Amino acid sequence: MKILRYRYRNRVEWGIWKDEGIQPVRGDLFGSLEEQGEVLSPSRVEYMSPLRPNKLIAIGRNYVDHAKEMGNAVPEEPMMFLVSPTAVIGSGEAIHLPNRIDSIEFEAELAVVIGEEGRNIPAGRASEHILGYTCGIDVSNRVLQKKDGQFTRAKSFDTFKPLGPMIETDMDSSDRWIRLKVNGEIRQDGRTSDMVHSVPALVEAISHVFPLERGDVILTGTPAGVGRLFPGDQVEMEIEGIGTLSHRVEG
Known part of the structure; x- marks a missing residue:
């Protein structure tokens, strides 16, 4: 559904x-x-965005090729961080770039919507706590990301977290293609099967740090191919079986 x-x-x-x-x-x-x-x-x-997340939890470097293109090592454990839920927008809304000359980049990601609260959830029972899946674009300010040494400010600007267009509640997310286009050109083309840490493993790891609650959203990382966004760009991001996000970039 x-x-x-x-x-x-x-x-x-x-x-x-x-x-x-x-x-x-x-x-x-x-x-x-x-x-x-x-x-x-x-x-x-x-x-509209399918929901306003309670918590928005992001995972870094969860695809080997992306870690390599960024010049980073692949973490042995999931690298998790929080970003502001107020950055979320729905399909069709504009992505607004801040009034500063920085490197703003796109990242296409599978987003997991939590449906049942839990702590210390075993990976084998993760599906019991998942409502469904949606598409997410993690827009990131690379200058601030490097300057701060952590990700919250760089990834929490208004409109930096498109989610949607809908939540698919009946889907095996283990091997789905993820694709992102800018101005009609394919820039990212990967599969969820290439994740370093699977969705069940992420649910287990996160819930051992803090409880997962209804309405939490996990952004599970991005495949290789990330790149800059500029005013006037048209971005389309699709995950097999879910749908397509579509956004215009404005300065």
Whole structure:
């Protein structure tokens, strides 16, 4: 099932993606959803981010080729850090570059949405705590990343964390292709099977540090091919079985 959040006639609603269009629903994202009203054409709605994360947890250097292109060693354990959930935007919204001449780069990532709270979760039971998966773009200010020696400021600017367009709740995420295009040119093309630390391993590692809660989102790292963004660029990012994020870059 694909769940999305959208704006229609100045109201923000939940919906389920169907072949014939968007079926409005009511209820709880983490509970039951009940269909209501007429099916809407996707062209009639404005996509929102599927949720505003409770915590936004990112993982660095989780693909060998990306670690190499950045000149970094592959960490033996997951390298986790937090970024501000206020950076999240939905598909179709603009990515705004700060008013400074820095190197702003894109990273295409599989995002994991947590559906059930847990501490010390074994990898073998990780799926019990996952609501589903969505697409994420981790926009990063490389100058500040190097200057600070940590990632929070560099990755938390407003609009730096596109998520969406929907949450896929019934998907095996272990071997899906991830692709990102800039102005129609493929810049990243990888597979989730190339992760150093799998999704279950990440859930286990994170939940042994702090509890995972409903609405938390884990950005699982990016494959090789990251590069700069410039005003006027059009970015499209897709994960097999989920959908496509589309964003214009503005200065």
